[in-house]
Amino acid sequence: MAIQICPVEDIKPGKAIRVKVGDHAIAIVRTKAGDVRAIDDKCSHGEISLSEGFVDNETIECWAHGAKFSLETGQPLTLPAYEPVAVYETFVEDGVIYLEYDAA
Numbered sequence: 001m002a003i004q005i006c007p008v009e010d011i012k013p014g015k016a017i018r019v020k021v022g023d024h025a026i027a028i029v030r031t032k033a034g035d036v037r038a039i040d041d042k043c044s045h046g047e048i049s050l051s052e053g054f055v056d057n058e059t060i061e062c063w064a065h066g067a068k069f070s071l072e073t074g075q076p077l078t079l080p081a082y083e084p085v086a087v088y089e090t091f092v093e094d095g096v097i098y099l100e101y102d103a104a
């Protein structure tokens with residue numbers, strides 16, 4: 001199911017927002033190159049919102065203890081996180097970001 005998120009220009013390159021799909025928090029991220037990525041908002045190391053972290057090209061860094069995650073795979077790239085977080089497909093149509101999300 002594709003869920004409409006927001007106009008792409010509402011998220012500046014290098015920034016992220018937190019959206020809720022039901023009870024599930026997802027970070028919608030724009031890489032510094034402007035591409036759109038979606039990743040579980042909760043850091044796998046603690047109760048911290050990754051959307052409040054630091055976006056680099058294809059990584060997001062948790063502000064709490066510095067774990068970096070790949071925005072393409074969700075894999076942790078640095079300690080202290082060692083569990084991946086889920087990533088989701090997105091697409092942009094007519095300037096609007098959509099998130100592919102299956103509630104099942």
Ligand code: FES
Binds near residue numbers: 043045062063065066
């Ligand atoms: S809570 Fe994210 S690195 Fe510790």
